[in-house]
Amino acid sequence: MTNHMTRLLAGVSLLLAPALVGAAPHPAQKRASAARPANNADARFRTLSEAEYKWRIDQNAADEDSGSAGSKQLPDEGPQAQAARLARWEATAKALDGIDPATLSPDARIDYMVYKGQIDALLAAQRFRDYEKPLTADTSFWGNLASWSRGSFTRESQYRDYLAMMRAMPRYYDQQIANMRAGLARGFTPPAITLKGRDIGVAQVVDGGAGDDQPFYAPFRTMPATMPAAIAAALRAEAKAAIRDDVLPAHRKLLAFLRNDYIPHAQVSTAAYDLPDGKAYYRSKIREYVTADMTPEQVHAIGLSEMKRIRARMDGVMKEVKFKGDFAAFLTFLRTDPQFYAKTPQELLDRAAWFAKSFDGIASDWFGRLPRSRFAIKPVPEDLAPFYTAGRGGTGIYLVNTYDLPSRSLYALPALTLHESAPGHAFQMPLAAENKDLPAFRRDSYLSAYGEGWALYCEALGEDMGFYKTPYDRFGMLSYQAWRAARLVVDTGIHALGWTRAQAQAYLHDNTALSDHEIETEVDRYIAWPGQALSYSMGQLAFQRARAKAEKALGPKFNIRAWHDAMLQLGYVPLPVIEARTDRFIAQGGKGPYPDEEGS
Incomplete structure (x- = not known):
């Protein structure tokens, strides 16, 4: 995902009434606002949100890899424009507070929750003057x-x-x-x-x-x-x-x-806590990227618990392949044995393409509605590659990093492909954009907790789909799961708990199979982009809890294709809406959002 889109359009706070979440509608029906005249509260909300969102989009330039709508001219980043944005979002927040969510229709209540969270995040970023730091470790x-x-x-x-x-x-x-x-x-x-x-x-x-x-x-x-x-x-x-x-x-x-x-x-310090008003700034980033008001200590504890669970499974795979040695020796073996690495950039791209095409062959077994949009597979541009992640995906694109091939393991490539291409980002993002029943701010405004949570869920889904053909592929998936859980530990450790850069690198080195090069670029990414790394595991856990709840409640009536369709039909929503939509799914007897499609 691009930092441009995430910084300007992401972020939903859950500092809202629980009643908003419980009112999730059944998306199989056309939205109430389209089927009948809106009530007065709905009309006020629609007028407010549509006008502000159009204005917001006009404030931003459209860059080629964001997939977002926007002005074709470069935005005004001067002091008057920044003051105008602050004033507009303060006025919008005040107007939203004047609308009682209980008076909205069920559809509009969910829209209100999503939209208010966006305004909260945008307003916080403007108050903290995030525009004075317009770059991270790998975006600018x-x-x-x-x-x-x-x-x-x-x-x-x-x-x-x-x-x-x-x-x-x-x-x-x-x-x-x-x-x-x-x-x-x-x-x-940035540090x-x-x-x-x-x-x-x-x-x-x-x-x-x-x-x-x-x-x-x-x-x-x-x-x-x-x-x-x-x-x-x-x-x-x-x-x-x-x-x-x-x-x-x-x-x-x-x-x-x-x-x-x-x-x-x-600045020399790597901690967000050492920035101006740093504690409040980092808490605002947790709210933005986790869509919950949690302390760093709470997030850190969840990360440690998840790491313990995943590590037990990783130890099981090590025994399965009958490796003679301890966990550290196994990681060294995986990082250094030539059998696990491509010899040329094209070989790495070819393998990524093979995995992406392999998913195409089973997609209809797991999803009822497929996106119309296709995606290309391209190498990360040379000027970015040394600082970039192993891969990144979005509407129309799956970027694979071919720089420093000894750091790009083939056993992790299946999981990376499921995350960045289909059914991850290059699958979910077009489905959201193609869903014209949703307002634009739910189709186009990327919400990291939902988008990254879904993509990480897709990595684990690969095990259900039989996508991992060898124990090493499965270990690669588990290593990636541990990597994202470790982010909960490392991000909070660096920014709030006094961890050093070396300490964070050591934690990833000892608990995942990531290469040393990847570990260095990843830790620097977390250092330069406080809070964003928290969205992955927290989002995945929300999807996993919701699916387990539906499976338990519906038993043999549970249809994985229908549930996946229900989740992807939502557009970008805060994490509690995932559970609320699942509750509705259960109440409807496991009926998906597209009843006209066979198998849903």
């Missing part, structure tokens, strides 16, 4: 724009939008630099250790010059054959002028700022 505002250069343009209008984006870079970069200077002045930056080498992507743009080798010129190298030659020539000329006059100056200025000011003077 300049990286989001660079993703446009890797897009596939087919129409003149797309090229025009791209040209407008490049021409706006000087203004946009100046605003971002000013915000980062303000953050630097008050000690609100310095996570910024090492982050100037590489900017330097590549500068070094590319204004010629055909410039990364931002990539879309113009090969243009559609259907485009008239005169128009193509004019667009190419405009692109070279924009690169010379706007792109290169903006990147030179940013590069000097990063190298001379920002990176050398970034």
Whole structure:
């Protein structure tokens, strides 16, 4: 998932009345607001939410890998725009408080819960001035724009939008630099250790010059054959002028700022608690990414409990393969034996494609409704790969990191593929976007606890589906499960409980089969992005509890395809709605949301 979309559109707090959760409707029916005139409270809520959401989308640029709607122009990140966002979300929060959820229709109550959580998270981020820290360990505002250069343009209008984006870079970069200077002045930056080498992507743009080798010129190298030659020539000329006059100056200025000011003077501490008003800031991130008001200590304890449970299963696999040695020796074997690693980047991509296609063959056994959208499998771009995760997925894309092949184990690739491609992100996200019965803020606004929880649930689902063909594949899945449970321990440890970076790395090294390179990049990701790592296991646990509840209540009437459809029909919702929807599923006798489909 992209940091751009997550930061701006995610986050649901559960500081709402329990009655909201208990009122979950049966989604097999058309939404009440579409079937009959809304009541007065519904109408007030719809008017408020639709106007604000349209305004919110207009505030943001659309980057190529987010899959989100947005303005084709770069957003205004200046002080007046930031003040306007704060005022708008404060006014929206006040207006929401003036609507009694009990007076809303059942559909609108769920929408209210989702929407209010988004406003709570957006308002908190604005009050803490998150915009003064517009980067994490592997994402950045300049990286989001660079993703446009890797897009596939087919129409003149797309090229025009791209040209407008490049021409706006000087203004946009100046605003971002000013915000980062303000953050630097008050000690609100990513930790310095996570910024090492982050100037590489900017330097590549500068070094590319204004010629055909410039990364931002990539879309113009090969243009559609259907485009008239005169128009193509004019667009190419405009692109070279924009690169010379706007792109290169903006990147030179940013590069000097990063190298001379920002990176050398970034905060030394790795703890969110050491940021300005750090304890409150980190608690706000827990609320945003866990969709519950929990303390770091509570989350930490859940992580330790999950690690104990998963470790017992990992020990069982080690005995199954009759390994002679202790757990540490087994991990060393997995990290170093050549049989577990691809020899070329293409081999790794080919294996990922094989696993993705293998799921296609069994998808209809586990899901009644499949997305219309397809996805591509591509390597992580070279400028990002050294800092990037093993893979990342979303609408239309499954990125596989082919950098440092000895750190990319094949036994973990099946689990990674289920998480990032289908039935994980590249499956769930299109289903949400294609569900036109939901308001846009539930289709498009990524909620990490739901989205990452679902993707991690899909990794474990692979065991039910018979997807893991060897004990080592199963251990890879368990190692990934332990990795996400360890995030609950490590993230809270670093940001609230005094853990060092080395201590966090050691914990992952001793309890998962992740390579040392992956461990380093992962820990730096948690350090630079407080709270986000908590969403995975907490979301997965919600899905697992709900499914177990339905299986127990329905017995032989439980239909896994119908339950999966019911979960994916929700769009993006806070975790209690998963249980509430499951309760409704049970009350309906296990009937799924698409009764016209066979098997549901």
